[in-house]
Amino acid sequence: MSMTEQQDDAETARGFSPVVWLLDLCTRIGATLLGFLGAVGRLSAFAGRGIYHCFTPPFYPRLLWRQLVDIGYYSLPVVGMTALFTGMVLALQSYTGFSRFSAEGAVATVVVLSVTRELAPVLAGLMVAGRIGASIAAEIGTMRVTEQIDALTTLSTHPFKYLIAPRLIAGTLMLPVLVLIADVIGVYGGYIVGVYKLDFISENYIHRTWEYLTAEDVISGLWKASAFGFIVTLMGCYHGFNSQRGAQGVGAATTNAVVSASILILIANYFLTQLFFAGK
């Protein structure tokens, strides 16, 4: 009989003790909390180092340009398609709802405000998390397990400057650009449905689109996008950089990067929305 089985039998013989159970519960909660705080601390330290190396030389413009193209240009089709169909569905759904209150005229306004303030930044963030976050984690994770990151160090190249900083900068800069394009495409999707399916008059739809739209609506979405771009690239870099040995470790890093970036985007979206629009 193993030691654990003997202990279990001894505990069974002594009977259930609520004090022991409570102590065990507290121990588990404490261990989980400490683990969580440790993870937050490690991530914060990693983010701090990443930001520091974004602003200190040497800089790698060729690598930055490559990341700008990869994150921005190559994400355009997936973000554009997402925005187009989101705008179209939004027009259809809001028309269905508003027609019950004879408020169909508000469709264009709802589409443009929803797209610029919420849907374009959040959906673009989530799509880029899937495309770019996973790719960054897999690439850096593979470099970690094949000792390429150690090789960088031996070749007098700081891994944070060479690998992390260009990706953080590119993510933070390019997501707002993608979201600006997604804003236009999403609103145009709503326009297509509004004019060609719901029989709105084109001039009226466009007028309603502009009527209540303010610069703040668009700019707040771009700030959110910038934060989401940072989150996506940070999580990709963090999980890739700390990838464990082997293919399984790289796979886990990739999954963790996408899941954690997606959750953080949704949480950050709430707090940013409250920050921008609280009391308005």
Added chain:
Amino acid sequence: MAGAVKKLELKDVRKSFGANHVLRGVNISIEKGKSLVVIGGSGTGKSVMIKSVLGIVTPDSGSILVDGQETTKLKGKDRDAQMRKFGMLFQGGALFDSLPIWENVAFGLIQGKGVSRKDAYDLAIEKLRSVGLPSRVAKLLPAELSGGMQKRVGLARAIAANPDIIFFDEPTTGLDPIMADVINDLIVETSKGLGATTLSITHDMHSARKIADNIAMIYKGEIIWHGKAADIDHSGNPYVDQFIKGSAEGPIKMEV
């Protein structure tokens, strides 16, 4: 040897990962221009020792001296200057798979020394030739080369910046015996050609005998024997005897 200049010296270097005490006070030194090979089984601390010298792993305590200068606390530009003295051949090559061969070889020159890409390309071709690779491989990607060729590229990268000290991590692992011998010859030839000091870690005794001026054996994070390569067969140390014979019988018990 009295009065010999020590290029690299480790004094009581210790490193633990949690409860796992990997290095338990490593003491070793290499004279300038000499080749030291550290032998030892898997998990004895060879890789952590070499990574501690390279600054990839920070030791918990102890001292690592390069040219008499303490290096464990070096940071920033001082660390960069120190790293420029080093070249490293990794066990798996660790070639950057997104870069062509020539850029892998010239990486340290372009990023570390600011050499222009054109000059770096010419130097990379020269280094590739010195390890027996034709210039036509320069524009290929690492995945397009065989294991032996990748090892040669790794060697070319390690010597590209004419380092003072070259580290070899299991240089012949994964190669057939003939290719392993070719790599051993190249290591000796290039190191002597540069006048470099070398520190190698391996469990390949054929490689150790060929490369080394001196051999040390590490066991459970400590150097248990250190002597001339020619004396390895008469070390009088039962651990060394068991290791070089590759015998299951002896004081070293493998955990299975």
